[in-house]
Amino acid sequence: MGTNAKNKDSFLKQGLRMPVLFAGAAALVICLVLVFVSTNFLINRGGDNDPSGVAGRRAPQGNVETLPGPDESRAEELHGVAVKSPTQSVAEELHGVVEVLAADEEWQAIGPGSVLEAGTRLRTGALSSATLAFYDGSRVVVGPQSELTLDQIQAGRRNVERIVVMTQFSGESQHDVAHSTHTGSRYEVHTAAATGAAKGTKFTVTINASQGAMFQVNEGQVAVTGSETTVLVESGQTTVVNLEEPPAEPAFFFTGQGAVTLTGSTWVVAGQVLTTHTGTVIVGDPQVGDEVFFQGRLQADDTRLVDLIVLLKRSAANRFSLTGIVEDIADGFWTVNGQLIAVTDVTLVDTGIVEDDLVEVEGLIMDDGTLQAETIRRLEKAPGLPFDFTGVVQTMGPEAWVISDITVAITGTTVISGSFESNDMVRVTGWILESGVWLAERIQSVPDETREFEFTGAIESMAPWIVAGVSFETRDWTVIEAGLVISDQVRVKGQVMSDGTWVASEISRLEDLTQVRIVLVGVVTGMDPWVVSGVTLTVDGDTLISRKVVLGMLVRVEIQVLDDGTWKVIRIDPLGKFELPGSCQEVTAVVQSVSGNKVQLEGWPALTLGEDVQVAGELKPNSVVLVQICYDEEGNPQIVYIYIILEPEVVEPPDGGGLPGENVEICHKPNSKNPHTIVVSQSALPGHLGHGDSLGPCP
Structure with a gap:
């Protein structure tokens, strides 16, 4: 035998x-x-699961009996x-x-x-x-x-x-x-x-x-x-x-899934201590807070020797998504709505984006609070609803490719980055047109551990799930927004499993893609009222605030900018893997005063500017700044660099008007190509001027 x-x-x-x-x-x-x-x-x-195709469509594959x-x-x-x-x-x-x-x-x-x-x-x-x-x-x-x-x-x-x-x-x-x-x-x-x-x-x-x-x-x-x-x-x-x-x-094997609380030679997942070895396979680069699947063998001394760890779902607390105007494009960093965004060689950026374009940025919040972009997508003049998935090339033609059973249309504007053949793994981004055609905007090679997808469309079925003609599966840990019904427009995010199965991690109602959203990462310095890195936030009964948030904690704040320019705080979550002593963080704050080598940031004690501190721009009161602060072994904050994000102009109300409590007329510019005149209160005026609006009616 x-x-x-x-x-x-x-x-x-x-x-x-x-x-x-x-x-x-x-x-x-x-x-x-x-x-x-x-x-x-x-x-x-x-x-027992539905055996339908990976994505609801399967192209013919040659002549077979x-x-x-x-x-x-x-x-x-x-x-x-x-x-x-x-x-x-x-x-x-x-x-x-x-x-x-x-x-x-x-x-x-x-x-x-x-x-x-x-x-x-x-x-x-x-x-x-x-x-x-x-x-x-x-x-x-x-x-x-x-x-x-x-x-x-x-x-x-x-x-x-x-x-x-x-x-x-x-x-x-x-x-x-x-x-x-x-x-x-x-x-x-x-x-x-x-x-x-x-x-x-x-x-x-x-x-x-x-x-x-x-x-x-x-x-x-x-x-x-x-x-x-x-x-x-x-x-x-x-x-x-x-x-x-x-x-x-023979040894007994074990499996499980849950949230990661420790990584390294020893992992802790769902409270279980897992010991890695030279043959342990880790797929998807899971981080603390992420949901993973694991499998291993129970040793004679009860040690849990793990053979496999697979990323199932990214932690929402360690991710960000924001929509806004591109204010600056520099080497390695972009500024979108006053937020400094790190852009790397692997960031997927739509072609032709320039300053003043409206974009959607998604990515990871790093341990130090840096926002690192994974994708930057232009939202103006979008021909349809966006999609983004990883798949394997099956067939390639002049007008269409079949990738993991999904047919995507190829046009003269499709950017194909590289030379591909059947069986290559690629990442595809594009638009789902009103006709139902999946129009490829870009096809490029991807790291083999990258297996995520995201697309938008109408719900066609919920048992099994089909959205925009695409079938996918859900799990117990899939987050599904309450109240969804057939025909609702939704956004679906998830992981492509190694056998090609699409498993959703999140299904949510589709928001207005042109609505400006901000992600603020900073330290909680006040909770009544809420102050995060010097920025005062107005919360209400609709704001989702994690019970784990305490003073001094690094948090992620999701903010929606309403049409009148005011901020609506959507949620406040703790940011994982942050320890104060011996660590560094980036915070956004307002400068209250500058005196010699001392700078006073709103919500912070007076900080000393050492000789090695790098200051990009002119530091003066009322400036909005991005500051990197590191802590010594005793927990004392030390400024490393200061980046001037905004120097708001002091504008006098026209004709001596604009007494406290009165409303004023401004030119609101949520999209630089679509300004319109609105009336706001005096209290809301600084926020509007800080985001690029101007006093007085639009010309």
Whole structure:
């Protein structure tokens, strides 16, 4: 049953038939394939979920032999596909790129319903998967970036001998084996390191970068043989087998999900202490506060050795989204609505954005409070509703590409950054037009751990969820705004799982994209009234304030700028991973006075300007500034630099008018290309002038 020493060389030579795309990225393969466990077996996907396409649309994938509808047999009723012969397997469900090796040694794409026979070699691309059904009701789910051959297929039912043998070269496969009463029945999965044999069970086989194998049993028993040693792996257990070594003693595995409270060599997730090792795979760069899935093995001393950590959902407290006018574009930093935004080489920026454009900025709030942009999108003259997703290229044509089952239109204005081919992973941004066409604005390569999506559109169904023609799944942790109904316009955000499944993390009613929003990051210096980094905030019964917020805490404040220029505070949340002593932060504040080397910021004690302090601009009273403050070991604040954001002009009311309490007429400029005259109170005037409005009616 096991793979003996003399045929291992032959086995590995067969594996070398994989194309350079796979062989040259062995480490990447492992980082991707292990995630498949979490997305299918262990995050409530299974066979009970809706098996519709990843994104609600599946393009034809070449000429394939398809079968008629299912017959009345129990196996076909269970799996929804007709397998007409015990010597065949049928491709029941496919996502992304799935190919078989043809007689001419060329890889060819297949589609749902394709008939596979013994000797077929099959592979999947990134964000892809294939479910194969057998005549006896057994089936195997081939995970992303995986490859195997179907060596023998004689899937007799019930008391008829069943022999299904396959060889797995890379990636992951999940097996649901139908029970057989025949004593000669075999269901085997061969790898370079070992062989797993079962009669009626559910188990997973994962190949690592060094061709070692992990066998994990979810139900029943699997006999794992390697180096002439056999171990029996029971339900809930796993074993690891390295090349030319016997299988490790089976250990119980564990899985879970929850919020991250500690990272490093030791992680704490949902209160569980997890110990990492050199083979631990971490997908998505999770940070403290993020929601993750984890999987590992329980050691003899009760240590929880974690093998896999997958980002499920970003912490809202560590993210920001704001809409406003671009005031300045500099190398490495933009200013939008007075907010300094860090822009990096990986920030996705719409082409042609200039100063005075209205934009939407989304990104991460770093540990020091810096707002680092992930995307900057122009909102003026938008041809439709925006979308942004990561997927695998399936087909490319002059007028349309198919990416993870979604057809996107290509025009002369589409920016394609790089040279791509089938099976490449890309990030696509664009617009969903009124006609329903997904118009690609930009296609570019992405880091392999980047698997997020975001799009907007009308709700077409809520069971299952379909928005703008796109199907996706939800989980217990998906945040769904209350009161949503069919036809509502919504924004959907989430993660693309490694098998191509889209899982929403948030579904919210779509706001007016042109409405100005501000994110303020700073320290709470007052709570009655609320003062954050020198800015006084008016809160009301609608403001969501976390109970965890206390004086001196670094917080994230989400603000909506109303049409009359006043600020409506939407929510105040603590910002994770901030410790006062020995740390630094950036705060926005108003200068009250400057005297010699002393500066008084509103809501702060007088601070000393040391000789090394960098001041960008003229520092004077009433200036709005961005200040980096670091704390020494005793907790004393020290200014590192001051950046002048705004120097408001002192404007006298015309004709000597404008007594306290009177209203004044101003030219309101929420969009520099659409100013209009409004009347505001004297108390609201400074805020308007500070955001670029001018006194008096618009010309």
